[in-house]
Amino acid sequence: MPDKCKDRERILAAGTVDIPTLPVGAIRGYLCFRCFSPSANLMKCSACKRAGYCSKQCQKLDWSIVHKNHCKLFKTVNEVEEQQYQASRTWTQYSKVLYLTVKSIRDAAPNDDILHFVVQAQAYCASCRRTAVQLLTRKIALKRCDKCRLVFSCADCNGIHSPSVCSVYQNFARVEEFRIGFFEDTGKASPVTCTQFPRKDRKLLNGSAGWYDYLVNISDKPQIKDTIKPDFSGLTDIVFQVGSVKDQEDQERMRMFLLCATDNLTMPLTILSALEDVSWDKPHLNIHLLGATGREFLALSNFEEILHLVPGLRSLHITAVGPSSWQGAANQATPFFPKMNLDCCPSCKVDGRKRTVASYRGVYHDFVTTPDYEEPDLVVLFNSGWVDGLDAESHWEPTIKLLIEGGIPALFTTYNVQEAQNETAKLIMLNAKFVVEPDKNKWSGLVPTPEFIDEEYGMWFQNAYRYIIQGRNT
Numbered sequence: 001m002p003d004k005c006k007d008r009e010r011i012l013a014a015g016t017v018d019i020p021t022l023p024v025g026a027i028r029g030y031l032c033f034r035c036f037s038p039s040a041n042l043m044k045c046s047a048c049k050r051a052g053y054c055s056k057q058c059q060k061l062d063w064s065i066v067h068k069n070h071c072k073l074f075k076t077v078n079e080v081e082e083q084q085y086q087a088s089r090t091w092t093q094y095s096k097v098l099y100l101t102v103k104s105i106r107d108a109a110p111n112d113d114i115l116h117f118v119v120q121a122q123a124y125c126a127s128c129r130r131t132a133v134q135l136l137t138r139k140i141a142l143k144r145c146d147k148c149r150l151v152f153s154c155a156d157c158n159g160i161h162s163p164s165v166c167s168v169y170q171n172f173a174r175v176e177e178f179r180i181g182f183f184e185d186t187g188k189a190s191p192v193t194c195t196q197f198p199r200k201d202r203k204l205l206n207g208s209a210g211w212y213d214y215l216v217n218i219s220d221k222p223q224i225k226d227t228i229k230p231d232f233s234g235l236t237d238i239v240f241q242v243g244s245v246k247d248q249e250d251q252e253r254m255r256m257f258l259l260c261a262t263d264n265l266t267m268p269l270t271i272l273s274a275l276e277d278v279s280w281d282k283p284h285l286n287i288h289l290l291g292a293t294g295r296e297f298l299a300l301s302n303f304e305e306i307l308h309l310v311p312g313l314r315s316l317h318i319t320a321v322g323p324s325s326w327q328g329a330a331n332q333a334t335p336f337f338p339k340m341n342l343d344c345c346p347s348c349k350v351d352g353r354k355r356t357v358a359s360y361r362g363v364y365h366d367f368v369t370t371p372d373y374e375e376p377d378l379v380v381l382f383n384s385g386w387v388d389g390l391d392a393e394s395h396w397e398p399t400i401k402l403l404i405e406g407g408i409p410a411l412f413t414t415y416n417v418q419e420a421q422n423e424t425a426k427l428i429m430l431n432a433k434f435v436v437e438p439d440k441n442k443w444s445g446l447v448p449t450p451e452f453i454d455e456e457y458g459m460w461f462q463n464a465y466r467y468i469i470q471g472r473n474t
């Protein structure tokens with residue numbers, strides 16, 4: 001019985017840990033909303049028909065922790081959906097309605113990530129696009145694909161989805177399953193793994209073909225050669241031909257472990273590759289992470305990888321800057337949390353190498369005016385969405401102008417090409433000089449995340465696109 005998942009709020013409150021969020025598999029009806037265990041006969045909440053539970057205990061517990069605050073709003077959403085009922089909708093019609101509904105939930109509860117996600121990721125018939133709740137009201141059966149379990153067809157349509165979509169969703173379902181199991185085993189949602197022993201010679205990331213090549217030839221995972229497919233989509237035929245069932249399971253677990261680890265390793269590797277692009281090569285590295293949130297703080301342990309891949313590097317200092325960048329006490333009056341040592345592996349300790357972190361709670365253009373500011377070697381904005389957000393003009397624009405003015409190299413990443421295009425269009429208007437034009441990031445995370453609104457069956461990835469600017473065009 002999954003106990004840690006049941007207890008996730010308490011584990012979360014105990015400190016900075018990564019916990020699996022509500023899985024799509026729960027929203028789409030095959031995992032319990034509270035403990036995330038799989039069941040073919042989940043009991044649906046009779047009021048909202050959206051939350052499903054494996055047992056009375058899970059339902060009671062979930063009601064007391066979360067669902068009592070959600071149920072009523074889901075009922076309202078269902079009523080609105082009913083007013084908009086159409087016997088058949090195109091994807092564009094469906095996604096337009098969904099976008100507005102999700103937006104109104106976000107506006108009503110901006111700090112609640114689960115509430116809008118339950119609606120955003122809701123089950124619907126892939127042909128007529130009537131939602132699970134609409135079909136339930138009409139007593140029309142909604143059949144689940146028995147392979148991926150995440151795509152549906154209603155009894156009136158009997159549609160099928162393409163094998164390529166099915167295979168992407170199967171992979172995604174395996175990631176969710178792995179994350180839940182890994183959290184039960186270790187208390188963490190995503191694995192962290194660095195190159196175990198610091199390299200004695202430097203191999204450039206920019207000369208590497210990508211994750212597989214890096215793991216086999218730069219890091220220390222040569223054992224995956226011939227067992228995992230180079231694109232990480234599955235195991236090689238050899239494993240199925242000669243491996244025992246146990247062996248296949250072990251290899252699949254290794255594939256999932258490394259696939260999920262790329263979602264944290266994407267940060268240090270994207271940084272390191274940018275440093276290679278701007279030919280940075282000094283013994284002490286100072287990085288400013290802008291708009292950093294819990295995600296970046298959780299990934300910090302993986303940043304030791306930068307030390308392990310660059311033999312000449314003696315110290316790595318990171319300053320996290322942003323309104324949600326904070327490691328100090330909530331009531332500390334000053335916004336700066338000074339340099340603090342982070343633990344290093346035994347080899348680095350013996351070598352006297354150091355990792356430090358500091359944080360500033362506030363916007364970057366304020367931070368630069370303080371005595372605590374030291375000019376960095378690289379400024380990094382991971383998936384910041386700096387042109388799109390509500391705070392774009394007030395918060396980001398003065399910062400971006402200052403970065404261009406200061407001539408410091410700045411690395412940006414985005415979730416998709418559209419975001420990268422929007423951001424670069426704005427930067428061209430500001431006359432910024434591109435050191436690296438926007439393009440796919442070789443070191444993007446490999447964990448697929450379905451997005452449900454922009455594109456039917458669309459998936460996005462951490463740091464999918466990247467570009468680097470430095471100074472202005474003259």
Ligand SMILES: [Zn+2]
Nearest residue numbers: 032035054058
């Ligand atoms: Zn349960």
Ligand SMILES: [Zn+2]
Nearest residue numbers: 045047048071
């Ligand atoms: Zn309910």
Ligand SMILES: [Zn+2]
Nearest residue numbers: 125128154157
């Ligand atoms: Zn249908």
Ligand SMILES: [Zn+2]
Nearest residue numbers: 145147148166
């Ligand atoms: Zn399928």
Ligand SMILES: [Zn+2]
Nearest residue numbers: 304344345348
């Ligand atoms: Zn180390």
